[in-house]
Amino acid sequence: MEDVSRNNRGLALNTATLGHNIPGAGAGWSPERTIDACAERGINGIVFWRREIESSPARVGDYARAAGVHVIGLCRSPFLVGPLSLRNPLQITDDFHRSIDQAAELGAEVLTIVVGGVQPETKGVSESLKIVADYLSHAVPWAAAANVRLALEPLHPVYGGDRSCLTTTRDALNLCDIIDSDILGVAIDIYHVWWDTDLPHQIARAGNRIFGFHLCDWLAQTSDILLDRGMMGDGVADIHGISAAVRAAGYHGFSEVEIFSANNWWKRDPREVLDVMTKRFHTAC
């Protein structure tokens, strides 16, 4: 067991991989049971979703740390723009602040930001990205005071309309340049950016602004654009190449496995999922 534990250092579970984020689906495990299952396998990082920890963030964070598991992140900010965001800007700001506060209470190092889609009554992404920049510039001091870093996650362009007008690492870094804060960086998620031939250049440009690195795969013939992500090695993404670029840029943090898979991995025994992702971390990443 000791050898396995040492081997898996630097591997993190995003709890979405066990299907937690859909009520009634997936493992249905408590945060504590999930933490224990990670610790048993030497998976020494974990990322929660707000709904899982919001009743007792500090207690869950303490439990993880006592088990030797780092809480490396919390998913996620509210949508800041787009058809799925709250209607009232004050509500959005309040919920953005609350998500930062929850990350702080949990002791999570990073809050992931998913910005939301195209703002209603506008066309294209430019105006929406300007609104996002406004929200970010106001949230950065709040996050700095809470000692939480913010990771902008560009999502795959298929979500451009509703979930994220931010679709490339280039655009995420452009936002970082505008805001110009040490606590604002990017998350690189293979599922979202694997197709982008500009990615190596943008990863090098990011340098120490990479705050998160998400492992998964893009299935060649994906059946669902939300809930059919692949386990590392089962798809067509160049995981080795992207991982090498991220390391070369200076990122030495965790590799976080985040797989939404309603019809495959979420239907399996969560212990099997953890075992397979641990194995693939070594053979396919």
Added chain:
Amino acid sequence: MEDVSRNNRGLALNTATLGHNIPGAGAGWSPERTIDACAERGINGIVFWRREIESSPARVGDYARAAGVHVIGLCRSPFLVGPLSLRNPLQITDDFHRSIDQAAELGAEVLTIVVGGVQPETKGVSESLKIVADYLSHAVPWAAAANVRLALEPLHPVYGGDRSCLTTTRDALNLCDIIDSDILGVAIDIYHVWWDTDLPHQIARAGNRIFGFHLCDWLAQTSDILLDRGMMGDGVADIHGISAAVRAAGYHGFSEVEIFSANNWWKRDPREVLDVMTKRFHTAC
């Protein structure tokens, strides 16, 4: 009628908009009936799919020209790489040549090229794009001899795995640079590229290499990634902005409406679809 006809000059129908490309679905009209319906409305351009014209391309082309309708394109080349391509490279080359020959017999000015997804046994898009470049360099002399221009169409990154490892206008122009032929250019399809903040720069870079411009829209909350495209004005794409950029780059060809919509437009009377697209051409483009 005269006024309407004059107003609609420069508008073209891609027959996919009437659902022709799915057997048993859509209008079910013959090429001739479709041509007549365009001519009646002053829609003076048309683009066919191979399956619609392959029994008699020359006859269909002559019929269109006699009706005053330009056959501006043929869809499309076979997939050159990826899981949906033919297995044997010689078969792919043969079918690529056949598609060029059919375009020539039809009298179509341009053959659209959709390159196919990630080549099996490889990861990422780089190796696949190199194979595509090889096929293109061999096809260009054949196309030049047939007096057919080739338009590389980057598809939305959601198709990166199976239908098109070519996902950006940038990558399409990079291929054009490599091949360096006057008969190789790009097609700009709003559905595929609307999300890309680099698009204005790439359109300017393209200049006279824009061989086609496709109108449609991206619905904010799209229900299907293949067959749920929006009518111009119903989605979130900045159609005015993209159209202006394409014109500013020097493109003065047709605007081609191409809408795959199994659950909406394909279920309507095709005469209504033609009327609506004609109206939207003026109000939303």
